[in-house]
Amino acid sequence: MALKANEEEQRMPQSAKTLILWFRKDLRISDHAALATALDEGFRLVPLYIMEPEHAGTGPLGAAQAWWLHHSLEALSASLDALGAKLVLRSGAADAVLSDLIKEAGASAVFWNRRYDPSGISVDKALKAKLIADGIDVRTFAGQILHEPTKLKTGAGGHFRVYTPFWKALDGSGEPPEPIPAPNSLTAPEHWPTSETLSDWGLLPTKPNWAKGFESEWQPGEDGARKRLTDFIASGLKGYRTRRDFPGEAHVSMLSPHLALGEISPASVWHATRGLSDAYSSEDYVHFRKELVWRDFSYHLLFHFPDLATKNWNAKFDAFPWRDEPDLLEKWQKGQTGYPIVDAGMRQLWQTGFMHNRVRMIVASFLIKDLLIDWREGERWFRDTLVDADPASNAASWQWVAGSGADAAPFFRIFNPTSQGEKFDPEGRYVRRFVPELKDMPDKFIHKPSEAPFAVLKEASVSLGKTYPLPIVDHGKARDAAMAAFQGLRAE
């Protein structure tokens, strides 16, 4: 538990040791085990964030998440300022940055919260060994996920491949630890080391500023995360189980970008759904927790299968006859497929850096099964354009839709984009928001403008092929082609 300011001063001897607290995907001060332990032990603190090279550590960073990171670091910096501390920014390989900073700050300890992506793990392992050999006190802590992948095991002692037993094991292993409150103050080092300047990192887009639409949608940082959670519990959680699939309604939390950079801990989210009044159905909050646990499951898969983003989990899919169709890929990316729910999803992604989960499944199915384009193209595009881009959830979800993943949807479950739209966006509320050229279409044709009579199109000022595209593929034929490709795979 963190100490109060005056208690800290009394405990801290003049010669208090200096510690570097390395922030990574845990850009918060609440429920931060490394921070709380450092304070309990009376260290002087140098908070650090390292912009590591593309392929080592936290990267590669997509453009949309880079925007988020900029604002998240600003918010963390402001929280630390309010506690009398500074966030030191450095760029470069973590081992070089840390060895310089240890000398500059006269630090004897480095603490961090653990990460579970393959490149992060390999950097951390080597670094920890080197620092310990140099006599530095290195300690690492849990907190990015609910339960660490090394701890949850199947009855036979192996790792999980199927979600339901994973959920049961996690749920049965007890509640995650109670969140640790934010500290009231931090103890500064004798001299503050120099810091690079955030604006010099070029994380924000300039010409053009394609992130304009993000600004009204999001408040990156810990306060924004907490507000999102409070608002969701107040008005979105009721009805979550039955309404979470409807993208035109506000029954999902939109916490994923905050969780992706650790502005809020999953344990805090979990505990916030405890002790709710009878007004809440346990079906809603249990279902919500189950979704949160998909994130843990994805990390569990990534930890045990580090190539999740690049290799088919099921190697049978290695022989899948993917098509090389750059024009169709671009139409999908730009939301110009002629299928309104797909286009609305891809435009929501471009305009806000987010897409509703149901629609992610529909657009992914469309890319993979209607266009027969390799799921890895979709994974790459999402990684660059999602503010919640996450190495585990993104890769696991793409493989889930493709049918190549662990516990995946079978390949032959091919979404019909028209009937999915009609079922989950019956009045076209979501489509009308993101595909405004269809806003005056009647409900009956909002998901199938290409089937609307000429008079209906005219009345809605829609000219197919001009103001809105004709379907780029015929879904029925595309479905048959996908099934034939899949049957070919099974026959091999």
Ligand SMILES: Cc1cc2nc3c(=O)[nH]c(=O)nc-3n(C[C@H](O)[C@H](O)[C@H](O)COP(=O)(O)OP(=O)(O)OC[C@H]3O[C@@H](n4cnc5c(N)ncnc54)[C@H](O)[C@@H]3O)c2cc1C
């Ligand atoms: C093709 C595809 C790609 C995806 N890529 C990502 C990604 O890069 N990053 C990401 O965080 N999620 C990804 N997801 C999972 C899911 O779509 C998002 O987590 C969810 O839409 C976030 O919205 P929310 O916070 O409102 O979710 P809520 O419904 O409010 O759920 C709460 C939290 O649970 C977690 N969660 C919910 N569903 C899933 C899921 N299926 N898998 C993993 N975690 C889940 C998220 O952390 C989420 O914030 C992807 C899904 C698909 C189908």
